[in-house]
Amino acid sequence: MGQRKVINRLKKYREEHEERILPELPEHIFIEILSKIPPKFLRNTFSLVCKAWYRLIRSLEFMEKINAVQHKPGIIVSFLVTPNCYIEFPYCKAKLLQIDEKEFDIKLTNFGPTRMGYIRSSCNGLILVSEPRPSTLCVRNMLTGSVLTLPACPSGCLHSFDECGAGLGFNPVTKEYKVVHIYSDGYGFEIFTIGSDKEWRQIPGPFKESYERPYDINHFRWGDVDIINGHVFHWIVESDEYFISMDIRDEKLRKTKLPNLRSKIKKMDYEFVEIDGKLSFVYRASSTQIDVWVLTDFGKQKISKVMVQGEEEQNGSEERKDKLPDFLKLFVVATLRNGEVIVLSRIRNPGNNESIYLYDMKTREMRKFKMKIKDGTRFIPHTSSLVSWTTEMDLSPNFTNISL
Template sequence: MKTATKRCRKHDESKMVSRNKNGCFTLLPDDLIMDILQKLPSDILRYKTRFVCKQWFNIITNIILLDHASLILETNGGPFGCQKVRLMDLQEDNEGLKMKDQYINIDTPYNKGTIKAWCNEYLLMTHLYNGCLYVFNLITKVASYLPSCTLPCGRHFAGKSGLGLSYDGFKGVYKVVHVSMGPPIQCEILIFNDNLSFNGCVRWKKIDGPCYTGQRKFYWDDPVSVQGRYFHWDVHSCKYLVSMDTVKERFRQTRLPGLKYFSTNNQYCFVEMCGFLTILFKDSPEIINVWMLKDFQKTKWKKLHSIAITSSVRSSIYPGNSLPVPITSVKSGRYLIFRKPVCDSGLYSYDLKDKVMKRLDIVIAPMERCVVQTAATSFS
């Protein structure tokens, strides 16, 4: 009896220690935790508090930050100029969109670089001079070079290769995906953990690319990342889109929706909306149709909206009958953020509910690049 009693006491004590270690927040319901966390500044929520535990990650990502969108605006001043990087948050409220921007310091031993992708708290960057890849943690401010690629990439310039950064929530690791346009199309993947520890044993792993991507006549862009997992490359002048599930590490080809026939005059752009790939088709000078890929595995597209471009909007941001370039969407799915196809000093929002296009009250430089954050939908 005494032995059994001692075991029960030790078990109860271990439970109390575990409960104290995890904190009193584990005893609170999600709605009460949400009310407490909402009192914190948005940057603290996004880059620090969100990664405390799985429960906080899901509350902040799926509930509190539901009406947010985040952009990094980057200006490279060249070899003798200074790199300027600022973070812009867009938040939806009853009065529309509110904007907040701040300059952030990316001071690394690797000198200036160009941001290629942004997933969770990590930036994937290329060295401005030698084209080497490295990753930078926005929370810890730690950077690390990646091992050299094995595929031809033309120093990772646009058109020569596609680069992306994803998060595998099942294994809790990040994956750098590098695609060389070939021909033939080739792919390699590099995996790293949160500690950014690389050694001589780390190597890029080659993945079989798609066999056929149509008659590609122009170039590839960096992929549109969805849910921090699915990559989509626009293969120009083709009725197919090249996609990849970075968790399963498999390619597939997806036929574009709404095309009775394909020609080089088709104008379309891709953007992530509400955690899904969305494509905007210009059917006429006045109409842009919006389609969403609701099921990646079964390739099911759903037609959502038709955006009417009025004469006033067309004259201001729609020059030469070109398609406005979508940058991102607020996570509620109500607002799409556009940039003018030519050099311009502003961003525009389109309200899918009220069908109104407005210029945002923020000034951007003509050569300022927009890098959109992709957040993983789960945390392990």
């Protein structure tokens, strides 16, 4: 009997016995077993066994299980590689930074190809990338290889390096992915809903008149957004009183107040990070003190001071292996372990081995590591997933595998 006949007979046998075999074991048992298998084998081999396994591997319950078991949160460390950061459309290279929990150490692994576009943001294992040639925005899953190229923006923006801001988010109510893009607030914000929109939609910017802007419109550039819980977007502007926010569930722009400090807040003295699913404001008060404020209620704009790390906590700690550095020479780049660990980096001297610090807010332990920081280095929180698609409609609300 030829090989093709054997394959066809096995396929027919599986189809005939599929409904009878699978019910013998509860579905949660299958999920538990399959969640231990490396993702590339799940996608390329196990999902092809039969229709039932294909549906199971792409189901909401299975994706949540495998994300919890296999996909540890990390930070994409993206930097420009060619030819330099001074051209409009550079190429990038990226690594994934994760914590070694046993040793409170870091490990770096390659993320994506050696040459790729500029990574803007990450959401549910998907990354938003500006591709240099042609100048387009696309959504990628580096684990599954899925790619979706978005249509050109009505504003005509070419998405060059440091010339616009863009972010990818997920609406947990409608189960939709949205891309928000801003080139000039005079033109407005552009929003594209994947799987629903055929074109970008435009909404007015946060300022009606030029005098309302806290910055010089000729010199200010909107940067990439800080995204909390996948759907609340925040942009830092040149204001010592507020920043601009948008919840993509209602697509309304609003001003969110900064913490009330005794002195004026300078943009260069603070960063935004996510701690326990909330926006956190990390302020470098002095060379020996950082303050952490948390936006505990976004709707009511309630912000609370939750932690102070200062010189007084280091009294009698000379025996520590890693002493506290000068906080004014550091900036906070991200958090790990659901916000328990703050990741800090020195103000960069491009091309040199600079220091990366991990600070555990519970144990007050700080560790220092060396890392080569290059031009245009960015740190983007990321967790891998098996979200994949064949067409844009696969990412529509009716497609179950995006509901993470």
